[in-house]
Amino acid sequence: METRTLGRTGLEVGVVGLGVEHLNVSRENMDSVFDLGVSAGLNYVDLLYNDPVDSHADHWDAIAPALRRHRDSLVLALHWGLVDHEPIDRCRRCFDRALELLGNGYAEIGMMTMIDSEKTWTGWAQKSIEQLKTYQQEGRVGFIGLSNHNLEVARTAVESGLIDVLMFPVNLYQHPDDEARAALLETCADHGVGVVAMKPYYGGRLIETEGRPSGITPVQCLHYVLSQPLATAVAGPQHTNHLNAALGYVHASDGEREHGSLTEDLTDRLRGQCLECDHCLPCPEGIPISVVVVSTNYLDYYSGTTMSVKFNRDFYSAIPVKASACTECGVCEDRCPFGVEIIAKMHRAVELFETA
Ligand code: SF4
Ligand code: SF4
Incomplete structure (x- = not known):
């Protein structure tokens, strides 16, 4: 090498x-x-x-x-x-x-x-x-x-x-x-x-x-x-x-x-993923949307160890306004240029992080 x-x-x-x-x-x-x-x-x-x-x-x-x-x-x-x-x-x-x-x-x-x-x-x-x-x-x-x-x-x-x-x-x-x-x-x-x-x-x-x-x-x-x-x-x-x-x-x-x-077509290839651009903000409830979406995807797709799961759970627990505050108003999805299904991600975050 x-x-x-x-x-x-x-x-x-x-x-x-x-x-x-x-x-x-x-x-x-x-x-x-x-x-x-x-x-x-x-x-x-x-x-x-x-x-x-x-x-x-x-x-x-x-x-x-x-x-x-x-x-x-x-x-x-x-x-x-x-x-x-x-x-x-x-x-x-x-x-x-x-x-x-x-x-x-x-x-x-x-x-x-x-x-x-x-x-x-x-x-x-x-x-x-x-x-x-x-x-x-x-x-x-x-x-x-x-x-x-x-x-x-x-x-x-x-x-x-x-x-x-x-x-x-x-x-x-x-x-x-x-x-x-x-x-x-x-x-x-x-x-x-x-x-x-x-x-x-x-x-x-x-x-x-x-x-x-x-x-x-x-x-x-x-x-x-x-x-x-x-x-x-x-x-x-x-x-x-x-x-x-x-x-x-x-x-x-x-x-x-x-x-x-x-x-040339990188953003098209990545469509559907949160790229942390924050164009969806502000959320009327104050949810830090990209942080919640990225944490959820991390657990669902990328994290392979109990250690990294714990690391991510600790990170989520420090978020001041969590996904359960979502009222499904939908303004964030209208603003997201990458087609992220944000409301579905909020539901998934509640399942993963806020349900005992
Ligand atoms: S606008 Fe879409 S891609 Fe950008 S941070 Fe919000 S959810 Fe992620
Ligand atoms: S749908 Fe949920 S996350 Fe999106 S702006 Fe409305 S309250 Fe915030």
């Missing part, structure tokens, strides 16, 4: 990386996925689930033996905190236990999770960076990274000189024609910050529409992403079949990789 240098870290990483969010949680599955990936040259692994002490203990029980077995071949990004940005002491306890489970007590990258607001960057993230610098001094962490979905906060972090790695969504839908996104990648290059692309399939939506193949392949998605100035793209497989589809990129022909023709 082609390798690229991850910015100023100097780490050489395979262009196809692995995200663990959706991996089916069993020893057999983890062993098979890592055996397949490592034999193909995959080495960059993003370890999202940060809590082996409690919430993610099952995941760590399943994945840790495979990580230890392949430890010398891997570049590991171990997450510090999750979406709730837990108290620093709690992060330390989880991080210490995860480092032990890796076998050599070391992670190449300590990755702060979802720093998506200015407040989180100036508050929790700064305290976290102090802690991660201590780990660096102790030789337990190599570099500091940050995952993010917000352009402005990402730019601030990159320009601060405090992070070495940025994990950011790059894909065929969100990236093209967006000058600010392209500029962010250039800023990362100027500052020597290595870029890891997340959501190369736009959360699965580029390759499946409501559970049906869209006609767009993982190879085309990855080729688009890897044509950008970045180091690696983390696919999020559930099992070896999915990983095989991503690894197909490595030996794919130019014809199989070609994606230029997709841009």
Whole structure:
């Protein structure tokens, strides 16, 4: 597999990386996925689930033996905190236990999770960076990274000189024609910050529409992403079949990789899916429609593990106005340019998230 240098870290990483969010949680599955990936040259692994002490203990029980077995071949990004940005002491306890489970007590990258607001960057993230610098001094962490979905906060972090790695969504839908996104990648290059692309399939939506193949392949998605100035793209497989589809990129022909023709009719191909444009808002009841629709689809079509289901349920429970507030007025469906059946999605969300 082609390798690229991850910015100023100097780490050489395979262009196809692995995200663990959706991996089916069993020893057999983890062993098979890592055996397949490592034999193909995959080495960059993003370890999202940060809590082996409690919430993610099952995941760590399943994945840790495979990580230890392949430890010398891997570049590991171990997450510090999750979406709730837990108290620093709690992060330390989880991080210490995860480092032990890796076998050599070391992670190449300590990755702060979802720093998506200015407040989180100036508050929790700064305290976290102090802690991660201590780990660096102790030789337990190599570099500091940050995952993010917000352009402005990402730019601030990159320009601060405090992070070495940025994990950011790059894909065929969100990236093209967006000058600010392209500029962010250039800023990362100027500052020597290595870029890891997340959501190369736009959360699965580029390759499946409501559970049906869209006609767009993982190879085309990855080729688009890897044509950008970045180091690696983390696919999020559930099992070896999915990983095989991503690894197909490595030996794919130019014809199989070609994606230029997709841009012309991309929105037609994705019709019926929520693309988070928010043209349907405002909802008179105050429902954050795209958040509800995306959470519902995530559970119905893309999520493969009890861990990711819990992650999504926790996320939904924090939504201030939930799908059950829907009066079926229909104004959102009239406004949606992508033909999403929003009212049906509200019903499904109530079934999935609000029915005991
Ligand atoms: S208008 Fe349609 S596609 Fe856009 S956010 Fe609303 S439901 Fe999603
Ligand atoms: S149909 Fe439901 S979700 Fe859509 S605008 Fe009306 S109340 Fe909001």
